[in-house]
Amino acid sequence: MVQINENYNVNLTSKDQTVETLKHIMEYVNAGHYWKAVRLFIEGQEKGILPRGAHIPGWLTESLGQKAAVKIVDAFARMPCFYCQNGLLPCETCEGQGYLYDMKTCDRCIGLGVAQCNFCNATGWVSLDYVPSGLQRTVINKRAKLAMRRIKTLLTQSLLPSHPKNDKSFKDYAQLFLDLNRQLGILENTLDLLKELPIITHKSIAVLNKTRAACIKSAWEAWKAMPEILQGMASALRLKSDNMKNDTEARRLVIRQAEYYQSLGNSSDNFLGTEWEHPFLRKAVKEVIGKKYSEKYFQ
Numbered sequence: 313m314v315q316i317n318e319n320y321n322v323n324l325t326s327k328d329q330t331v332e333t334l335k336h337i338m339e340y341v342n343a344g345h346y347w348k349a350v351r352l353f354i355e356g357q358e359k360g361i362l363p364r365g366a367h368i369p370g371w372l373t374e375s376l377g378q379k380a381a382v383k384i385v386d387a388f389a390r391m392p393c394f395y396c397q398n399g400l401l402p403c404e405t406c407e408g409q410g411y412l413y414d415m416k417t418c419d420r421c422i423g424l425g426v427a428q429c430n431f432c433n434a435t436g437w438v439s440l441d442y443v444p445s446g447l448q449r450t451v452i453n454k455r456a457k458l459a460m461r462r463i464k465t466l467l468t469q470s471l472l473p474s475h476p477k478n479d480k481s482f483k484d485y486a487q488l489f490l491d492l493n494r495q496l497g498i499l500e501n502t503l504d505l506l507k508e509l510p511i512i513t514h515k516s517i518a519v520l521n522k523t524r525a526a527c528i529k530s531a532w533e534a535w536k537a538m539p540e541i542l543q544g545m546a547s548a549l550r551l552k553s554d555n556m557k558n559d560t561e562a563r564r565l566v567i568r569q570a571e572y573y574q575s576l577g578n579s580s581d582n583f584l585g586t587e588w589e590h591p592f593l594r595k596a597v598k599e600v601i602g603k604k605y606s607e608k609y610f611q
């Protein structure tokens with residue numbers, strides 16, 4: 313049920329059209345057609361049928377009810393980037409192969425063949441430029457929450473090598489590594505974007521600091537798991553090499569790869585100079601966590 317709230321000081325061209333547009337948007341959202349919903353929302357704003365400005369979340373909640381308003385924000389928060397898949401594109405250095413002409417592992421992508429998408433800052437979500445300004449703060453927070461929840465899930469499931477029931481392949485570890493990196497990208501982006509948003513009230517400063525601290529804590533948890541994941545990659549490759557014919561070039565290559573991931577996992581300059589460096593997030597984590605605890609992971 314759409315109930316346009318008159319208390320908000322919004323100048324809308326036609327109340328009937330506003331009600332109709334909101335109904336259509338909800339139909340799209342409910343059918344999972346986020347893109348259509350989002351496009352209709354932006355069009356509605358351009359035509360003056362839907363309001364603009366910082367009060368949109370409140371206006372939506374009053375007009376549609378909280379559940380429906382949350383769904384619309386979700387549609388904006390979960391819109392995928394136009395250019396990539398899950399924040400990744402083929403690595404240009406090795407042309408997606410993971411190794412260079414001499415069969416040396418590509419250091420830029422650590423042999424994974426993929427690089428971070430610059431259009432979305434490796435988040436896999438559409439750039440905030442496509443989100444109406446009044447919804448940006450809510451969308452940023454939503455994305456950060458999704459990323460933190462995903463990190464928790466990834467770190468608690470049996471994928472980590474230390475888990476007793478672990479029998480994962482190299483590919484499983486690589487996917488886990490990339491998934492965690494995507495979440496780190498989202499948290500990095502969150503910290504960057506929060507800096508730029510205007511501070512409205514003291515309450516918003518408190519909320520901002522809380523979000524910032526939560527993002528950093530979550531990123532730190534994810535980062536701490538990286539050496540273990542790299543070691544999992546090395547173990548999986550060693551196991552693979554055990555089952556290969558002796559004295560073949562293919563087996564030698566797999567052994568070399570295992571050594572590469574083992575040494576990367578033991579290295580203290582984790583990912584410096586690679587695609588997975590996250591320099592801004594690294595700096596923020598370092599400031600908060602402190603050198604004493606982080607020097608094992610960051611230089």
Ligand SMILES: [Zn+2]
Nearest residue numbers: 403406418421
């Ligand atoms: Zn590469």
Ligand SMILES: [Zn+2]
Nearest residue numbers: 393396429432
């Ligand atoms: Zn992208």
